[in-house]
Amino acid sequence: MSSKVDGSDWEERKVAIYGNSNDEEVYYSCQPTGTGKKIYGIWKDQHFGEQHSLLTDAFQKLNTFASEGPQTQSHSAVQKEWRTLLCLKVLCVLTAAGIIALSICYLLLSLENNKMNNSYNQLQTKLSVMMVNNSRLEDEIKQLRDENEVVTIDHRRLQDDMKNLKIKTDNKKCRNGWMRFGCSCYLKSTFTTSWDKSRSDCQNKGSDLVIIDDEEEQGFITKLNQNGESWIGLEVGWSTQKEKYDWKWVDGSQLTEIFEKKEKIEFTDYNTAVYLNAEGKWKSLPKTRHKTFICEI
Template sequence: MSADIYATPDVSKKVRYNRNVQEDKEEWEEREVEIYEATDAIGDDHTDNQPHGGGPHTERHPPALQRRPFRAAALCLAVLCFLMITGIIILSAYYYLVTLEKDQLQTRYDQLSSNYSQIQRKVSEKWCPDGWKRSGCSCYFKSEKTKSWFESREYCQQRGADLVVINNEEEQKFVTELGKDGESWIGLLDEQRNGEWKWVDGLPLTETFWASGLPHGDGYIYAATCCDQQGKWTQRRKYEPKKWICEK
């Protein structure tokens, strides 16, 4: 037994065991290094923030988890761009259609306006008797002969009309142009000799175009004529011979 105590110990098995453990550990570390080197090649930004050493307890994150947010952001951006482009295309198409429809409506309106003018001209020609001129909704006749105011009015009434009643400035301009060759009787009379002028339809004056200083009264019955050289009304004794203007 004492011989066994002092005998040289056999450490070959232990050495072999330690060597095997050491070799397995180195091989495992080499594999781990290779894995993390591949990871570093995919995402350098992430690995720069991690501690170096590559030990078995060093915290690492798989690169796929890090790339998912970037892929999602890129996908959202692509969808947003697609929607924007689609919206621009739709708006452009809508604008084109609206412009086209507007042009078509304008063309149609021009055609209708032209047709209306033609119809209106034809109706006017048939509406007003021969020798009468149309303005607005009325027909006007300018005589070439002369008569007293009452005789002139009788002539108009026999043709379903009366001496012209001037209601506004537009009609005043038309009558002035119609009677530019001299004064003509119009349907305005001071029959009561009191300065109360009335139209033949019984209405009082609302707008007047008298010449300067008119009207005036001196006991005679006056009637109005249109127009003097300035396109204004004058007053004449109703028995004077003048041309006349009828309206119906």
């Protein structure tokens, strides 16, 4: 038989209980409670005696099992489920930590790899530049060797020319009255005349007015002049190189910059030439003025 007590379903069943002498019928019912099911026993005989007491203990035990057993089993299942969830959470945390650690390691390795690639590229660039510079230096060295060979050949040629010139100079004798300096012979006139006539006289002797090339020759001409004033072979003429009138020697060469800065001679007339004064200084005068002169051959 089924019914409801306090809104809960319960069921009544008939069971056989065996006592000492006579069998008695008893009914029990199971009613849900807040923690499980509670068993109620109902007997037909109110004077059951000792069997009544035993049944009461049995029903109490059954009630205890009905109320506590499922709760204990449910609590154990919850604990087991909680432990499982905790293990899963720990495993997830450890997995996430491992993934993060691996990601960080990968990122660091990627950065280090990029740095190494950049360093490698820079080294490759430097190596390429060094190879280009090395090739250029090799070309320059080769060029310098070629130039050195040319200079060596020219030096030997100059040495041979100097030897030949020395032989010719040693065999060459200056005319009477002429003085020798280096490879040339010089003659200072004993009379005065204009610049144009001075040059004509030198040319008649197979020479020309003196051309001063360096300081040593300048010193020699100053001594030869012996405190006099003598025409030299420097005049004002048209310079094709400068495209204007300027100082030039009788052989057509330009006045060197060294002498030009040192002497600082100027001209106001195209018919102007240079003479050497008593102190060895260069001075300009019109060509019509009379001076002694120095020839060179």
